Each structure stands twice: as C-alpha cells, then as structure tokens.
Amino acid sequence: MKVRYSIALLMLVFAGVTARAQQRAATAPPPINWPAPPLADGPIVLDTAIQHHIRLVVTKGFNQPWSMAFLPDGGILVTERPGRLRIVRDGVLDPNPVAGVPQVQAQGLAGLMDLALHPRFSENKLIYFTYHKPAGANAAAGNNAGIITLARGRWDGHALTDVRDIFSAIPSGNASRIVFGKDGMIYMTVGTGDPPGAARAQDPSDLAGKVLRLRDDGTVPPDNPFVGRAGYRPEIYTLGHRNILGLAVQPDTGAIWECEAGPNGGDEINILRPGKNYGWPVVSFGRFYLGPRVTEKPWQEDMEPPLVFWVPAITPSGLTFYTGNKFPNWKNNVFVGGLRQGEVPRSGHIDRIDFNEKWEELHRESVLRDLQQRIRDVRESPDGYLYALTAENQGALIRIEPFTN
Numbered sequence: 001m002k003v004r005y006s007i008a009l010l011m012l013v014f015a016g017v018t019a020r021a022q023q024r025a026a027t028a029p030p031p032i033n034w035p036a037p038p039l040a041d042g043p044i045v046l047d048t049a050i051q052h053h054i055r056l057v058v059t060k061g062f063n064q065p066w067s068m069a070f071l072p073d074g075g076i077l078v079t080e081r082p083g084r085l086r087i088v089r090d091g092v093l094d095p096n097p098v099a100g101v102p103q104v105q106a107q108g109l110a111g112l113m114d115l116a117l118h119p120r121f122s123e124n125k126l127i128y129f130t131y132h133k134p135a136g137a138n139a140a141a142g143n144n145a146g147i148i149t150l151a152r153g154r155w156d157g158h159a160l161t162d163v164r165d166i167f168s169a170i171p172s173g174n175a176s177r178i179v180f181g182k183d184g185m186i187y188m189t190v191g192t193g194d195p196p197g198a199a200r201a202q203d204p205s206d207l208a209g210k211v212l213r214l215r216d217d218g219t220v221p222p223d224n225p226f227v228g229r230a231g232y233r234p235e236i237y238t239l240g241h242r243n244i245l246g247l248a249v250q251p252d253t254g255a256i257w258e259c260e261a262g263p264n265g266g267d268e269i270n271i272l273r274p275g276k277n278y279g280w281p282v283v284s285f286g287r288f289y290l291g292p293r294v295t296e297k298p299w300q301e302d303m304e305p306p307l308v309f310w311v312p313a314i315t316p317s318g319l320t321f322y323t324g325n326k327f328p329n330w331k332n333n334v335f336v337g338g339l340r341q342g343e344v345p346r347s348g349h350i351d352r353i354d355f356n357e358k359w360e361e362l363h364r365e366s367v368l369r370d371l372q373q374r375i376r377d378v379r380e381s382p383d384g385y386l387y388a389l390t391a392e393n394q395g396a397l398i399r400i401e402p403f404t405n
Contacts, residue, residue, distance in 0.1 A: 026290065027288070027289060027290065028289035028290060029289065029290065032343070032344060032345055033345075034344075034345040034346055035345070036345065036346055036348075036372055036373050036374065036392055037346070037372055038394070039058060039060070039371060039373060039390065039394070039396055040058070041058060041060070042056055042057055042058035043056060043057055043058075044056040044058065044371070045403055046370055048352075048365065048367055049363075049365045050330075050365075051327050051329045051330055051402070053402070053403040053404065054327075054367075054400055054401065054402060054403055055400075055401045055402070055403035056368075056398050056399070056400055056401075057091060057398070057399040057401065058396050058397075058398055059091055059092070059396060059397040059398075059399075060093075060394070060395075060396045061093045061396075062080055062086065062093070062389070062394075062396060062397065063080050063081075063082055063084070063393055063394075064080055064081040064082060064111075064376075064391060064392070064393060064395055065078050065079065065080055065081075065086075065376060065377070065389040065390070065391070065395040065396075065397065066078075066079045066080065066081045066113055066114070066376055066377065066389070066391075067079045067113065067114045067115045067177075067376075067377050067389070068115065068377060068379055068387060068389060068397070069115040069116060070117075070381050071117075071155075072121070072122060072382075074089065074090070075087050075088065075089050076088040076089075076381075076387070076397065077098070077115055077127070078389065078397060079113065079114070079115055079129065080111075080112060080395075081106055081109075081110075081111035081112055081113075082104070082106045082111055082112070083101060083103070083106050083111055083112045083131075084097040084098075084101065084112070085097060085098040085100075085101050085112070085129075085160070086098065088397060091399070093397075098158070098159055098160065099158075099159040099160065100153055100159045100160025100161060100163050101129075101131075101160065101163070102131070102133070102151065102163060102165075103133075103134055104131050104132060104133075104134075104146075105132045105133065105134040105135070105145075105146030107132075107145075107146065107173065108173045109173055109174065109175065110132035110145070110146050110172070110173045110174075111131065111132060112129070112131045112132075113129070113130040113131055113132075113175060114129060114130045114176060114177045114247075115127065115128070115129050115178075116128045116129075116178045116180055116186070117180075118152075118180070118216060119180050119184060121155075124154070125154050125155045125156070126152050126153070126155075126216075127152065127153055127154075127155050127160065128150065128151070128152045128178060128180075128186065128216075129151055129152070129153075130148060130149065130150055130151075130176040130177070130178055130188065131146075131148075131149055131151065132145075132146025132147065132148060132149070132172075132173075133146055133148075133149040133165065133168065134146055134147075135147045135171050145171040145172055145173050146171065146172075146173075147168050147169065147170065147171050147172075148168075148169040148170060148171075148172050148174075148190055149165050149167070149168045149169065150167040150168075150169075150176075150178065150186070150188055150214070150218060151163060151164060151165045151166060152164065152166055152216075166214075166217055166218030167188070167212075167214055167218035167235075169188075169190045169207045169212070170190060170206070170207050170208055172190065172191065172192075172208065173193075174190070174191025174192060174193065174208075174243050175189070175191050175243055175244070176188060176189055176190060177189045177244055177245065177246065177247040177258075178247065179247045179248060179249060179256065180216075180249075181213075181249060181254065181256055182249060182254035183254070184216065185213050185214060185215060185216075186213070186216060187211055187212070187213055187237065187247060187256050188211070188212045188213075188214060189210075189211050189241070189244035189247060189258065190207045190208055190209070190210050190211075190212065191208070191209065191241070191242065191243035191244060192208040192209035192241070192242060192243070192280070193242075193243070194263060194281070194288065195281065198242070198280060198281040199281070201239060201240050201241060201242065201280045201281065202239065202240060202277075202280075202282065204226065204229075204231055204232040204233065204236065204239065205231055205232065205233060206233070207233055207235065207236070209239060209240060209241045209242065209280060210233075210235075210237070210238065210239050210241065211236075211237045211238045211239075211241065211244065211256075211258065211272055212235040212236060212237060213235065213237035213274075220234045220235055224236070224274075225237065225274040225275030226275065237272065237274055238272050238273070238274070238275070238276050238277070238278060239276075239277050239278070240277040240278040240279045240282070240303065240304075241258070241260055241278055242260050242261060242262060242263075242280040243260055243261045244258045244259070244260040245259060245260065245261055245315070245316055245317040245318070246259035246260075246317060246318045246319030246336060246337070246377075247319060248319045248320050248321060249321075250271070250321060251321055251323050255272070255273075256271070256272040257269060257270070257271055257272070257307075257319060257321075257334075258270050258272060258319070259316040259317075259319045259336050260280075260316070261313065261316060261317075262284060262285070262286035262294075262309075262310075262313055263286050263287065263288050263294065263313070264287045264288060264289050264291075264312065264313055264343060265285060265286040265287050265310070265311040265312050265313050266284045266285040266286020266287070266294060266309065266310075266311065266313065267286075267310040267313045267314055267315065268285075268306035268307075268308065268309050268310075269306060269307045269308035269309075269319070269334070269353075270304060270306050270307060271307055273304070276304045277302065277303050277304065278303065278304050278306075279299075279300075279304065281294055281295065282295065282297065282300070283298055283300055283303050284298065285298050285306075285309050285311055286311070286313070289343070307359065307361075308353060308361055312341060312342035312343070313342065313343070314336075314338035314339070314340070314341045314349075314351065315338060315339035315340055316336045316337065316338055316339075316351075317337045317338070317339055317375065317376050317377060317391070318335075318336065318337035318376060318377035318378040318379070318388070318389070319334070319335070319336050319337075319378070320335050320378050320379050320380050321333075321334055321335075321380070322334075322335060322380055322386065323380065324380060324383075324385070325384055326383075326384040326401070326402055327384075327386070327402060330352065332354070332355075333352050333353060333354045334352075334353045334354075334355070335350055335351070335352055335353075335367075335378045335380075335386065336350065336351045336353065336378070337375035337376060337378045337388060337389075338350065338351055338366075338375055339374040339375065339376070339391060340374060346372040347369070347372075348368075348369075348371075348372070348373050348374035348375050348390075348391075349366040349367060349368050349369035349371075349375060350366070350368050350375055350378055350388060351364055351365070351366060351367075352364070352366075352367050353365075368388065368398075371390075373390040373391075373392060373396075374390060374391040374392060375388050375389070375390060375391065376389045376390065376391035376395075377389040381399075385399055385400060385401055386399075386400040387399055387400065388400065
C-alpha cells in the first residue's frame with residue numbers, strides 16, 4: 001500500500017514539475033479558440049467611411065489561399081499554401097489545380113507563397129513564384145524545414161511548363177514575398193523569427209531577415225549595395241527585418257514598400273532603401289507574446305524608423321497602392337491586409353491608409369472587419385477593382401466593387 005502511495009505521490013510531483021517546466025518554456029499564452037464564422041455567398045454590401053457603399057463578390061473553394069496574380073486575359077492565378085496553384089475565370093474557380101507546380105513542403109506557415117508575372121509577360125509568358133522546397137531529413141535548420149526558393153515557369157494558357165528553381169535561400173519556416181521593381185529586378189523577402197534566431201536578421205553573412213535583389217534569372221546584379229564587401233552576402237538589398245508579408249512598388253517613385261509582422265505589436269510599413277538596416281530585433285515598438293518588450297529602444301541613429309507602425313499588432317499581410325478610377329475617394333491610398341488584431345480571432349480586416357503629399361499618415365480605416373475573416377492578401381486588379389484573399393481553410397477570393405442603390 002505504501003509503495004502504491006509513494007508511486008502516486010511521485011507521479012503527482014512529476015506532473016507538477018512537468019507543468020511548471022512547460023509553463024516556463026511557453027513563448028505565448030494559450031490561444032483563443034474562436035473560429036471564423038462561415039463567409040456568406042454574397043454579394044455582400046458594406047459601408048465605409050469616405051467611399052461609402054461597396055459590394056463584395058465572393059468566389060469560394062480555396063484552401064488557405066496566399067497570393068494572386070492577374071493574367072492579361074482576365075484570369076486570376078491564386079496560390080494555396082498547401083502547394084496548389086488555382087485559376088479563376090469570370091468569377092468561377094476551376095476545380096482542377098494548375099499543373100506544373102513542383103513538390104512543396106507545407107509545414108507550419110511554410111508552403112507555396114507568392115506570385116509575380118515577368119514585366120515582359122506578354123512576350124515571354126514567365127511566371128515567378130516562391131515556395132518551400134523539401135530539404136530532406138538532414139536539413140541544416142533541423143525539423144525538415146523547407147528551403148525558401150525562387151522558381152519560374154512558362155505559362156502555356158493552362159499549365160506551368162519548363163519550371164525551374166533559379167535561387168535557393170535558406171531552410172526556414174517563414175514567409176517569402178516577391179515583386180518586380182521598375183528597374184526590372186526581383187525583390188525577394190526572407191523572414192526570420194524571434195530570439196535566439198532573431199539575431200540572424202543583423203548578420204550580413206546570413207540571408208534570414210533580409211530583402212534580396214536579383215536579376216530575372218536569379219543572379220546577383222553588380223550594383224547591389226553589398227557586392228564586393230567582405231562578410232556580406234551580395235544578394236542583400238536591406239537587412240534587419242522580421243517577417244515581411246506584403247511587398248509593393250510605389251507607383252510614382254518606383255520605391256519598394258514592405259509591411260512586416262512584429263510579434264505582439266510592432267508591425268511596420270517601411271520604404272526600402274539600398275543597404276539600410278530596419279532594426280529587427282535591436283529596435284522595435286513590439287512586445288513578445290507573453291508581454292515583455294522586445295527592446296526598450298524603438299529607434300536608434302543607424303537604423304531606419306518605420307513609416308507606419310501598429311500597436312497592437314494586426315499581423316499585416318498583403319500590400320497594394322490604389323491607382324484606379326473605380327474608387328475615386330481611395331485614389332493613392334495604401335491598403336494592407338490584416339490577419340487579426342491584438343492576437344484576438346475574428347478581427348481580420350483591411351486597413352486603408354491615406355497620406356499627405358509628403359507621405360505622412362492622415363487616416364487609418366478598417367475595412368471588411370464585418371466579415372470576421374483573416375485577410376491574407378490584397379491587390380489592385382488591372383481594371384481598377386480591389387481583390388482580397390481570406391486566409392482560411394475554407395478560403396475565398398473577394399472582389400471589391402463600388403455599389404450604388
């Protein structure tokens with residue numbers, strides 16, 4: 001009897017020690033379990049501050065859609081994080097995935113990521129995309145992290161052909177966005193995480209936490225800011241980033257803008273300048289998920305301050321400038337998708353931000369919050385509408401139109 005009692009006591013002590021160890025090891029509080037509600041089939045009419053009524057046309061049937069690109073014939077290509085490429089024509093999702101996508105390692109936040117058409121797509125039919133390439137059991141980062149890879153393929157009207165990898169970065173579970181600049185170069189992001197790995201963002205010999213600048217064949221342009229500098233990877237354009245989830249070209253200047261997720265607060269919009277350091281994790285407005293500040297320094301002399309920042313976090317994802325004529329009251333505004341605000345589910349939305357002539361912020365409006373959906377991407381289409389993707393297992397493509405009674 002005493003033996004049984006002793007064993008039971010030891011088990012209770014062990015359970016208590018294990019629970020306390022798990023609590024000490026936790027990096028975030030327990031998640032709030034509050035699934036997003038089903039999205040209505042639409043059309044959905046909503047009111048906004050200055051544009052007023054908008055209508056949402058919904059195309060369903062996606063699984064964790066991540067990015068989109070608009071084809072000249074009106075088709076819309078959409079990546080799904082688990083590794084599928086889909087196409088929408090005239091508002092209808094083709095039930096069959098587009099062929100030609102290589103094997104993707106979709107694990108955690110990794111998978112099939114961003115899309116971009118070559119600036120001369122009408123001539124060469126080249127489509128670029130980033131994805132996590134399977135790295136095998138002996139991956140340098142451990143736990144079989146996929147390698148962030150830039151690839152391209154040729155669009156034949158129905159599938160990707162002649163698909164090949166043109167640049168491989170690092171094993172990582174973080175996101176990767178791409179955009180072609182007005183200079184014809186590809187800007188590619190490689191994320192990093194929180195400490196201890198966060199220090200990699202400040203290491204010039206490491207691609208983690210960087211924006212890279214590449215030619216359209218994946219090679220390094222000779223005018224990159226760190227070419228020929230000892231100890232620096234020549235692909236690096238900027239450094240000191242956490243996890244960039246939106247990338248866009250400013251229409252009038254050609255500058256590259258990015259939005260990146262901080263931890264619990266400290267999300268940012270930055271204007272990228274060659275060779276500059278954007279501070280992560282040395283400077284930040286954010287807190288870690290259990291509450292402590294990332295740092296007591298939100299800014300220092302040799303690091304670039306953000307143009308816009310969020311506290312609490314919205315987990316920004318997707319970034320676009322509105323230049324069309326369908327929404328005259330939104331002309332030259334910036335739109336940023338948000339997955340959730342303050343770590344609370346059902347708070348996803350799009351932030352509309354307008355600026356003065358010096359690009360100083362004037363207003364910030366939450367749009368689509370009524371849907372209670374996470375917004376993964378937001379883009380302006382060539383015909384002047386806005387499109388958004390919801391980051392759900394039952395995901396959707398949303399076309400935003402003006403609405404008049």
